[in-house]
Amino acid sequence: MPRPSSTALPLRAALRGIAPYLDGVGLRWAAGLLSAMLAGLVALAIPQVIQVLVNSVFADVVHNVPPTDAARADVWWAAALLAGLGLAEALFVYLRRFFILPPAADVENRARITLYRRLQRMPAAFHDAWPSGQLLSRAQADLSLLRRWIAFGSVMLVVNAVTILVGMVLLFGLSWQLALLYLAAAVPIMWLSFGFRNDFRSASRLSQDQAGDLATTVEESVHGIRVLKAFGRGAHALEGFRGRAETLRGTEVRKASVLSRFIALIVALPEAVLGLGLALGVWLVAQGELTVGALAAYFATAAVLSGPVESIGQLMGMTLAAKTAIDRHLDVLSAPATVTSPAGADRDEEEALDAGRAAAAARAGRAEASGRPARPARSRSAEAGARTGDGERPGVVLPPSHGALEFRDVRFRFPDAGDGEADELLRGVDLTLVPGETLALVGVTGAGKSTLVQLVPRLYDVTGGAVLVDGVDVRDYPLQELRRRVSIAFEDATLFSDTVRANVLLGAPAETVADGLDSPAARALLDLALDTAQAGFMADLPDGVDAEIGEEGLSLSGGQRQRVALARAIAARPDILVLDDPLSALDVRTEEAVTARLREVLAGTTTLIVAHRPSTVALADRVAVLEDGRVADVGTHAELLRRSAAYRDIISSRPEEQS
Numbered sequence: 338m339p340r341p342s343s344t345a346l347p348l349r350a351a352l353r354g355i356a357p358y359l360d361g362v363g364l365r366w367a368a369g370l371l372s373a374m375l376a377g378l379v380a381l382a383i384p385q386v387i388q389v390l391v392n393s394v395f396a397d398v399v400h401n402v403p404p405t406d407a408a409r410a411d412v413w414w415a416a417a418l419l420a421g422l423g424l425a426e427a428l429f430v431y432l433r434r435f436f437i438l439p440p441a442a443d444v445e446n447r448a449r450i451t452l453y454r455r456l457q458r459m460p461a462a463f464h465d466a467w468p469s470g471q472l473l474s475r476a477q478a479d480l481s482l483l484r485r486w487i488a489f490g491s492v493m494l495v496v497n498a499v500t501i502l503v504g505m506v507l508l509f510g511l512s513w514q515l516a517l518l519y520l521a522a523a524v525p526i527m528w529l530s531f532g533f534r535n536d537f538r539s540a541s542r543l544s545q546d547q548a549g550d551l552a553t554t555v556e557e558s559v560h561g562i563r564v565l566k567a568f569g570r571g572a573h574a575l576e577g578f579r580g581r582a583e584t585l586r587g588t589e590v591r592k593a594s595v596l597s598r599f600i601a602l603i604v605a606l607p608e609a610v611l612g613l614g615l616a617l618g619v620w621l622v623a624q625g626e627l628t629v630g631a632l633a634a635y636f637a638t639a640a641v642l643s644g645p646v647e648s649i650g651q652l653m654g655m656t657l658a659a660k661t662a663i664d665r666h667l668d669v670l671s672a673p674a675t676v677t678s679p680a681g682a683d684r685d686e687e688e689a690l691d692a693g694r695a696a697a698a699a700r701a702g703r704a705e706a707s708g709r710p711a712r713p714a715r716s717r718s719a720e721a722g723a724r725t726g727d728g729e730r731p732g733v734v735l736p737p738s739h740g741a742l743e744f745r746d747v748r749f750r751f752p753d754a755g756d757g758e759a760d761e762l763l764r765g766v767d768l769t770l771v772p773g774e775t776l777a778l779v780g781v782t783g784a785g786k787s788t789l790v791q792l793v794p795r796l797y798d799v800t801g802g803a804v805l806v807d808g809v810d811v812r813d814y815p816l817q818e819l820r821r822r823v824s825i826a827f828e829d830a831t832l833f834s835d836t837v838r839a840n841v842l843l844g845a846p847a848e849t850v851a852d853g854l855d856s857p858a859a860r861a862l863l864d865l866a867l868d869t870a871q872a873g874f875m876a877d878l879p880d881g882v883d884a885e886i887g888e889e890g891l892s893l894s895g896g897q898r899q900r901v902a903l904a905r906a907i908a909a910r911p912d913i914l915v916l917d918d919p920l921s922a923l924d925v926r927t928e929e930a931v932t933a934r935l936r937e938v939l940a941g942t943t944t945l946i947v948a949h950r951p952s953t954v955a956l957a958d959r960v961a962v963l964e965d966g967r968v969a970d971v972g973t974h975a976e977l978l979r980r981s982a983a984y985r986d987i988i989s990s991r992p993e994e995q996s
């Protein structure tokens with residue numbers, strides 16, 4: 338499965354990359370860290386109490402002397418102190434969670450929103466190249482991992498390191514000989530940890546990428562479940578899934594075994610040293626260089642340290658996995674957003690994304706809930722700044738909207754195509770539509786019709802020449818403004834799991850839906866759009882236009898979906914309407930009715946329609962034939978039938994022509 342290339346960033350660059358999410362987190366994180374440290378220190382204090390207890394009470398017992406009253410009282414004090422320390426440790430553990438969990442969840446949330454926002458800004462070519470599962474796993478699993486690392490891993494790594502340091506100081510305080518022995522175990526561990534880091538990091542990256550591949554497989558097969566069922570390919574799909582799942586399992590096992598080997602080493606070495614420590618300790622006690630209490634405290638301290646020492650391996654693994662998650666997150670954020678507004682207008686687009694929530698609330702009739710008014714519609718004449726990417730360009734004053742559209746020597750090649758002339762899909766398209774004109778675009782399958790029309794709202798950018806709307810290069814428009822002037826309906830009608838009303842009014846002008854989706858203005862627009870798209874069948878749905886149409890609108894037929902999508906394009910009230918064969922699933926009579934109504938309702942709207950049927954073509958003012966990456970001929974249907982063999986070829990292959 339192809340996977341976009343990725344880089345392991347230096348730690349500093351990775352931290353810089355996520356720094357914006359950490360805003361305001363520092364104090365709470367520090368408070369959480371302090372609580373965790375106090376919990377660790379309290380745990381370390383317990384052996385010290387034990388030392389006092391052993392020395393003051395059991396010394397008498399060891400020497401067969403009955404304990405004095407004072408020694409008995411000491412036992413109670415020591416017991417009370419131990420209980421108090423235990424309670425304090427529990428309180429500090431609670432405080433660590435109290436302080437750290439909310440900011441860690443904030444970081445996850447911010448990162449997730451930033452990622453989603455980025456995905457909205459990325460061009461269609463990016464989404465062509467990135468498998469959906471890779472994006473899904475970055476938005477879900479990777480960011481959960483980051484949250485767990487901030488809330489737990491990062492804190493415990495610091496706490497355990499400090500606990501081990503303090504523990505070592507205490508061990509030195511008890512006996513420098515025993516402490517040195519304990520420290521000796523750390524040398525081979527540190528040496529081997531470099532190898533561990535490299536092995537674990539590569540296994541971790543591989544497993545997170547493979548988890549993304551697996552998510553893509555699930556997404557694809559759920560999406561295509563009907564095809565798989567219809568062709569009886571369920572078992573085959575399962576085999577493919579099993580293969581990927583097995584590959585991931587193998588990587589997980591490799592990752593776990595790298596980690597287990599390291600943890601085993603971390604645990605085994607200090608434990609082995611403790612055995613030697615016992616012998617050395619007893620000898621030191623016999624020599625009178627160490628008290629029994631100090632020896633007991635040494636072992637109690639070593640026991641307390643064994644937890645942090647053991648968890649260091651686990652925490653290092655978690656840290657490396659979190660670093661991989663950050664790298665994968667930043668892979669997406671650093672991918673170039675090639676289709677952007679002119680430099681001065683970027684702010685506008687950002688504001689539009691920010692205002693998304695308020696606009697959505699307004700559309701749902703809940704403007705008051707957000708406390709923010711919906712944005713007013715942009716003025717029909719606006720100034721754009723210099724175009725980014727291809728050098729300085731003076732600011733362009735955008736003309737008032739008329740709906741003139743021109744393709745001027747347009748060239749296009751997909752990013753994954755070769756460099757040769759023949760690899761260009763469009764090789765100099767020249768075509769002009771006057772305001773209000775309806776032009777049908779025809780051509781053989783794969784001629785590049787869909788690609789050409791997607792250049793108008795800048796779903797892709799030309800690789801040569803220019804597309805002009807009202808005489809201005811589309812790249813000089815703020816994207817918001819361009820997409821207000823141009824709307825598009827695709828053959829593959831994508832709907833969202835929402836009501837018919839929300840789907841149709843998705844791109845409606847802000848001023849129409851400012852008072853909610855069921856305001857009189859919004860309702861009038863909805864009725865007009867549905868009527869024009871011959872979508873009267875909506876009335877038959879149980880809840881009418883408020884019927885939920887299920888995920889991707891799958892509860893509707895293909896033709897019904899297409900008409901809702903067409904109504905959506907109409908409701909945007911564009912100056913230029915681009916229809917990429919959006920009537921293909923309709924019967925000829927309905928298609929004729931839609932086309933006739935479209936001409937009537939959208940009399941002043943310039944319409945560019947990719948057409949396959951003579952019935953649609955006949956209703957257009959003019960027809961353009963796309964052949965070998967260029968417009969081979971333009972004329973009326975009748976003219977082209979007379980003079981263009983290519984046109985006759987294309988059109989005569991359509992069944993209705995014979996009728």
Ligand SMILES: Nc1ncnc2c1ncn2[C@@H]1O[C@H](COP(=O)(O)OP(=O)(O)OP(=O)(O)O)[C@@H](O)[C@H]1O
Binds near residue numbers: 751753781782783787
């Ligand atoms: N995202 C993409 N990446 C690479 N190549 C693509 C991509 N999308 C389309 N193509 C290729 O570009 C060519 C033109 O595709 P396009 O969809 O524009 O043709 P079309 O004329 O609309 O065809 P049809 O009438 O069958 O819809 C095809 O050969 C197709 O394989």
